[in-house]
Amino acid sequence: MSENGRPRIGVFVCHCGTNIAGKVNVAEVVAFASRLDDVVVAQEYKFMCSDPGQELIKQHIKDHGLNRVVVASCSPLMHEPTFRGATTSGGLNPFYFQMSNIREHVSWVTENPEQATRKAKALISAAVRRVALHDPLTRKEVPVRPEVLVIGGGIAGIHAALTYANSGKKVYLVEKEPSIGGHMAQLDKTFPTLDCSACILTPKMSELGKHPNIELLTLSEVENVSGFVGNFKVKVRKKARYIDVTKCNGCGACWENCPTTVTPSERVIRKGPLVIKKAAKPSHS
Numbered sequence: 001m002s003e004n005g006r007p008r009i010g011v012f013v014c015h016c017g018t019n020i021a022g023k024v025n026v027a028e029v030v031a032f033a034s035r036l037d038d039v040v041v042a043q044e045y046k047f048m049c050s051d052p053g054q055e056l057i058k059q060h061i062k063d064h065g066l067n068r069v070v071v072a073s074c075s076p077l078m079h080e081p082t083f084r085g086a087t088t089s090g091g092l093n094p095f096y097f098q099m100s101n102i103r104e105h106v107s108w109v110t111e112n113p114e115q116a117t118r119k120a121k122a123l124i125s126a127a128v129r130r131v132a133l134h135d136p137l138t139r140k141e142v143p144v145r146p147e148v149l150v151i152g153g154g155i156a157g158i159h160a161a162l163t164y165a166n167s168g169k170k171v172y173l174v175e176k177e178p179s180i181g182g183h184m185a186q187l188d189k190t191f192p193t194l195d196c197s198a199c200i201l202t203p204k205m206s207e208l209g210k211h212p213n214i215e216l217l218t219l220s221e222v223e224n225v226s227g228f229v230g231n232f233k234v235k236v237r238k239k240a241r242y243i244d245v246t247k248c249n250g251c252g253a254c255w256e257n258c259p260t261t262v263t264p265s266e267r268v269i270r271k272g273p274l275v276i277k278k279a280a281k282p283s284h285s
């Protein structure tokens with residue numbers, strides 16, 4: 001049982017004009033709700049989100065000593081904050097409130113009024129059982145690190161990194177290959193406009209390379225992510241390059257002049273030497 005004592009629940013069923021009441025038998029639903037465990041009062045109103053509707057909730061909290069509120073109306077997207085506000089104005093923690101959507105989930109999507117009424121009862125019954133278990137919550141502010149990590153420097157990652165960086169955020173772009181560009185760097189023209197791929201990509205690559213808010217980590221991969229939203233910690237492994245990165249301009253001369261007798265192909269560098277296993281001879285007994 002919560003610190004607020006035995007649940008004393010008020011259920012408020014909205015007509016939403018004819019949006020709900022045109023399909024759901026609201027009077028029957030209210031009578032049903034009033035008989036549910038811990039429900040002290042059940043009330044209907046034409047527009048529960050209106051000022052008089054919210055006033056009704058506040059007044060009932062005070063008159064009946066309610067410590068939980070259920071509103072059966074529309075989608076919580078729009079009016080959950082409204083009813084949490086009314087619950088707070090009535091003197092309760094805003095999270096002692098539960099909303100039940102009997103418009104989008106019931107009256108707008110159910111042809112048969114009998115079925116709609118039955119479903120509304122079921123949803124309200126669930127909301128009543130749920131709100132009885134609610135605990136009060138308090139909002140708090142915690143410091144966050146507003147830096148952004150983008151993994152993968154293809155056109156999508158480049159664009160994302162530039163968008164964040166241009167909005168003033170510090171961005172880390174992690175790319176596993178020696179260069180950013182991804183698939184688009186390998187294309188000549190792009191469908192359907194036949195625009196030159198490099199003409200789109202290279203200005204962005206160059207802008208990214210010079211951007212003061214972007215730290216580019218090529219030949220690198222994310223090893224571990226820990227923490228939580230707003231305070232992630234990421235471990236990035238930077239692979240060995242065998243060159244002086246401060247002097248490298250990507251000309252590729254080191255590749256051609258590499259002192260090893262055989263320059264390994266890109267596939268071998270990435271995946272290691274190819275081992276062809278001979279198929280085992282079938283044994284005949």
Ligand SMILES: Cc1cc2nc3c(=O)[nH]c(=O)nc-3n(C[C@H](O)[C@H](O)[C@H](O)COP(=O)(O)OP(=O)(O)OC[C@H]3O[C@@H](n4cnc5c(N)ncnc54)[C@H](O)[C@@H]3O)c2cc1C
Nearest residue numbers: 152153154155156157174175176177182183184190191221
């Ligand atoms: C042959 C071909 C032809 C195409 N033609 C067209 C076309 O004509 N028109 C069109 O609109 N689209 C075309 N596309 C599709 C287009 O190229 C892709 O949709 C686009 O490039 C995808 O960009 P992206 O940034 O999402 O991914 P990618 O370009 O694949 O980039 C992903 C990047 O992430 C990196 N990465 C991957 N995993 C990791 C990791 N674990 N850690 C760090 N980095 C990582 C990769 O190395 C790469 O740089 C074509 C694609 C192909 C393959």
